[in-house]
Amino acid sequence: MTLAPLAQASLAIQIHTAAALLVILLTVLIFTRPRGTGAHRQLGWLWVVFMLGVAVSSFWITHGGPVFGYSWIHLLSVYVIGGIFYALWHIRRGRVAPHRGMMLGMVWGGLVIAGAFTLMPGRIMHAVLIGG
Numbered sequence: 001m002t003l004a005p006l007a008q009a010s011l012a013i014q015i016h017t018a019a020a021l022l023v024i025l026l027t028v029l030i031f032t033r034p035r036g037t038g039a040h041r042q043l044g045w046l047w048v049v050f051m052l053g054v055a056v057s058s059f060w061i062t063h064g065g066p067v068f069g070y071s072w073i074h075l076l077s078v079y080v081i082g083g084i085f086y087a088l089w090h091i092r093r094g095r096v097a098p099h100r101g102m103m104l105g106m107v108w109g110g111l112v113i114a115g116a117f118t119l120m121p122g123r124i125m126h127a128v129l130i131g132g
Helices: 011-031 038-060 074-092 095-118 124-127
Strands: none
Touching: 011 038, 011 095, 011 124, 038 074, 038 095, 074 095, 095 124
16 A cells, blocks of 8 residues: 555645545444434534535546546536435434435435445555555
């Protein structure tokens, strides 16, 4: 493992990576604590802030995608931004099930699936974690 590829990356990629790592940590904390508590709400707000940071920062990361440099993976960022507001709208109305479903969707789509793509050969995180 070497952080050199990340250190040489653009500021947008560094911000994106730092926010994503914080979201992963917060996700683990949220999943291991009781739901609906004050701590859940506080951790949830931090999760929202950093997940928005991940999504918004992605729009400064372009690599020759078909539409103005953007690729299909940027659709996940749009999904996350909309999903956060949708999930907050539901929980503010006491609708726990749709809130939970949307948040889990963002964890799977915005973290797990998108995160898996960062490990593909030729990507910065592949170089950081695996080498090459």
